[in-house]
Amino acid sequence: xxxRANTLAIETKGLVKTFGKTRAVDGVDLAVPAGTVxxxxxxxxxxxxxxxxVLATLTRPDGGEARVFGHxxxxxxxxxxxxxxxxxxxxxxxxxxxxxxxxILLGRLIGHRKAAAKRRxxxxxxxxxxxxxxxxxxxxxxxxxxxxxxxxxxxxxxPEVLFLDEPTTGLxxxxxxxxxxxxxxxxxxxxxxxxxxxxxxxxxxxxxRIAVIDHGKVIAEGTPGELKASVGSGSVHVRLRDxxxxxxxxxxxxxxxxxxxxxxxxxxxxxxxxDGNGGGAAEQASLALAALARSGITVDEFSLGQPSLDExxxxxxxxxxxDDAEKEAVA
Numbered sequence: 001x002x003x004r005a006n007t008l009a010i011e012t013k014g015l016v017k018t019f020g021k022t023r024a025v026d027g028v029d030l031a032v033p034a035g036t037v038x039x040x041x042x043x044x045x046x047x048x049x050x051x052x053x054v055l056a057t058l059t060r061p062d063g064g065e066a067r068v069f070g071h072x073x074x075x076x077x078x079x080x081x082x083x084x085x086x087x088x089x090x091x092x093x094x095x096x097x098x099x100x101x102x103x104i105l106l107g108r109l110i111g112h113r114k115a116a117a118k119r120r121x122x123x124x125x126x127x128x129x130x131x132x133x134x135x136x137x138x139x140x141x142x143x144x145x146x147x148x149x150x151x152x153x154x155x156x157x158x159p160e161v162l163f164l165d166e167p168t169t170g171l172x173x174x175x176x177x178x179x180x181x182x183x184x185x186x187x188x189x190x191x192x193x194x195x196x197x198x199x200x201x202x203x204x205x206x207x208x209r210i211a212v213i214d215h216g217k218v219i220a221e222g223t224p225g226e227l228k229a230s231v232g233s234g235s236v237h238v239r240l241r242d243x244x245x246x247x248x249x250x251x252x253x254x255x256x257x258x259x260x261x262x263x264x265x266x267x268x269x270x271x272x273x274x275d276g277n278g279g280g281a282a283e284q285a286s287l288a289l290a291a292l293a294r295s296g297i298t299v300d301e302f303s304l305g306q307p308s309l310d311e312x313x314x315x316x317x318x319x320x321x322x323d324d325a326e327k328e329a330v331a
Contacts, residue, residue: 004165009034009053009161009192016063017050022048026216027064030193032209034069034160037187040196041313047216048196052163055194056086068161076262087151089166095139099130099149102138106156124152129180144175151182158235161192168202173202180206200309210309214317230309234274234281234289235311239301243267249297256288262314268300273307273315 010032017025027045032038040048055066057077066073068080093102100121107117108214125134128148138146140217147167154162164183183206187193197203204209204224211229212220220227238256240249246263249270253261259273272288274281285304292299 001110007034007069008032008067010038010067010194012051012055012064012066014064015051015054015066017047017054017059023216025054025061028211028216028218029211030211030218031240032192034192035187035190036208037206038195038196039203039210040194040208040213041198041200041203041309042196042213043198046213048213050167050216051213052086052165052196056084056163058082058086062065073125073246077311083160084163085154085157085161086163087154087167089169091182093138093146093150093153096137098135098137099141099145100134102149103152103156106153110157112156116229120156124155125149127185128152128180141230142175144171144178147171147175147179148182151179151186153192155186157189158189161194162186164193164195166198168197168199200313204309212313212316224309225306227309227312230273230312234285234304235307236272236274236285237301237303237305238270238272238289238292238299239266240268240270241298241300245297246270248295249292252291252295252297255287256291257284260315262311271311273311274304292305315317 008031010030011060012028012030015025015028016023028047028051040047040051043078049188050059054061055068055073057073057080060074067217068083071079071083073080092268097105103121103124104117107120108114112120122134125131128151130145130152133141133145138149141149151164151167168179171179174210180202195203205328209221209223210227211218222230237251240246246268250263252260253270253272257272258272259275261272262272263270274284282304289299
């Protein structure tokens with residue numbers, strides 16, 4: 001890479017993009033260190049994809065500034081395009097071609113001679129575990145295989161910045177882990193990755209820093225540990241024997257702990273946040289469990305741990321990160 005590794009790969013100040021009366025991106029400030037994975041976390045409709053399209057020069061902003069390695073995305077769009085690559089939410093390769101044919105074609109389009117394009121294609125197929133499928137049409141690939149070949153297509157020429165827009169949506173756990181491994185390899189080779197996702201575990205596993213975005217605004221930013229610490233020093237996870245007692249358990253926990261109680265999808269499970277004030281988190285959790293017992297509520301399982309990013313998002317927004325009631329506007 002020609003740019004120094006200690007510079008900012010991406011910087012935005014007051015970035016705005018509107019669609020009619022909707023402010024899809026509403027004053028977003030980002031500072032993404034080079035050579036890292038930076039997560040942009042939020043539900044559908046939060047403004048993540050729109051922000052990526054602005055940074056990739058696919059959409060002009062309506063206000064604010066955005067730079068990639070110091071180059072303005074509007075005034076120096078050609079320079080920015082030479083440094084970035086984008087893998088969107090849906091596969092962009094030709095499904096009627098084989099995996100090998102797709103990658104050779106893209107290599108030729110960016111200027112490689114035929115032999116060099118074939119060597120690069122074979123190298124990427126091998127690195128992504130697709131050599132055996134190289135001669136099959138992409139439409140016969142599994143979802144995970146399509147995603148891998150799509151990411152491979154994005155790095156035919158190694159970019160300085162790779163935008164991954166919800167790269168694992170709809171994938172099974174094994175395929176998601178394969179994509180995560182690929183992202184780690186890409187970053188280890190020096191590329192900066194801006195990852196948008198609505199999966200909190202994905203951001204937790206991959207990103208060194210995370211911006212939480214909702215309704216077009218950044219509502220929190222920091223390392224995963226900093227974000228978790230911001231909503232309390234601990235979290236009590238409780239599973240009851242009787243689902244009919246969950247309402248009473250919620251009342252008891254709310255009365256004995258200073259922070260919120262979250263009802264899990266499991267009908268016998270609750271999670272309560274502990275701030276640690278007035279005693280340690282473990283002591284507060286013990287007192288809360290004793291209160292449940294005094295109320296005649298039987299607890300089959302409990303654990304005390306650090307808050308999850310799910311709890312962080314719920315505390316910040318009052319709704320879960322997987323809420324997809326809104327659909328994001330894109331140009």
